[in-house]
Amino acid sequence: MLVLARRLNQSFMIGDQIEIVVVDIRGDQVKLGIKAPRDVSIFRKEVYEEIQKENVTAGKQDLDQKTLQNLGNLFKKDQK
Amino acid sequence: MQIETKVFGLVDYEEQQILEFKDGILGFPGFHKYVLLQGPQFDHWELLQSLDDPDLSFLVLKADVVDPEYKPAVSKEDLKKIGLEHIDQGIVLTIITIREGHENISANLQGPIIINASQKLGMQALSNNDAHPVRFYFFRDQGGQ
Numbered sequence: 530m531l532v533l534a535r536r537l538n539q540s541f542m543i544g545d546q547i548e549i550v551v552v553d554i555r556g557d558q559v560k561l562g563i564k565a566p567r568d569v570s571i572f573r574k575e576v577y578e579e580i581q582k583e584n585v586t587a588g589k590q591d592l593d594q595k596t597l598q599n600l601g602n603l604f605k606k607d608q609k
Numbered sequence: 610m611q612i613e614t615k616v617f618g619l620v621d622y623e624e625q626q627i628l629e630f631k632d633g634i635l636g637f638p639g640f641h642k643y644v645l646l647q648g649p650q651f652d653h654w655e656l657l658q659s660l661d662d663p664d665l666s667f668l669v670l671k672a673d674v675v676d677p678e679y680k681p682a683v684s685k686e687d688l689k690k691i692g693l694e695h696i697d698q699g700i701v702l703t704i705i706t707i708r709e710g711h712e713n714i715s716a717n718l719q720g721p722i723i724i725n726a727s728q729k730l731g732m733q734a735l736s737n738n739d740a741h742p743v744r745f746y747f748f749r750d751q752g753g754q
Contacts, residue, residue, distance in 0.1 A: 554639075565689060568685040580719060580743055583717055583743050585636045587667055590706065592666070601710075
């Protein structure tokens with residue numbers, strides 16, 4: 530991993546279109562500003578981890594016929 | 610072709626039903642081929658079944674069934690990965706997680722499944738909108754309306 534030391538208001542570039550600026554430093558929290566083209570996706574790592582965890586639960590859940598039937602009924606009831 | 614699925618038992622499918630998820634689904638990066646199967650006993654539910662692992666399948670609902678207003682904020686760059694210019698050209702599905710009690714059943718609005726039906730490509734996208742949670746309890750949230 531590349532490690533760079535930056536001070537407040539200093540920045541670095543990723544490629545020639547993405548700039549990361551150190552906006553604020555308070556205690557153990559750093560605020561970063563990100564300048565990037567609109568079509569670049571930027572997410573906190575926790576978002577990926579949470580979706581991953583939810584997928585593992587959803588992808589391996591036990592879907593027996595009774596559960597599915599109950600769901601089907603629930604949904605019909607829900608659609609008015 | 611046939612696959613022995615955990616949910617529906619032995620299922621026939623055609624080659625043209627196969628959807629390719631080049632990046633896989635988060636948590637299951639090595640699995641790239643899926644088919645969308647319709648269950649016999651319900652109208653809206655479908656099963657996104659992995660062809661690489663018979664034990665892996667996702668219960669999915671079309672997004673507009675979960676919430677007609679829902680429109681995931683997916684970047685153009687991500688949509689391009691499955692050959693789409695605009696989200697409206699794709700089929701948007703939400704992965705459903707079952708928990709005890711119907712009020713605890715949730716839909717993943719933050720990580721929707723987007724499918725390009727004509728090119729047979731699919732992906733799990735990320736919606737860049739704080740109003741789209743990983744767990745949207747749609748029975749609970751619709752109750753008050």
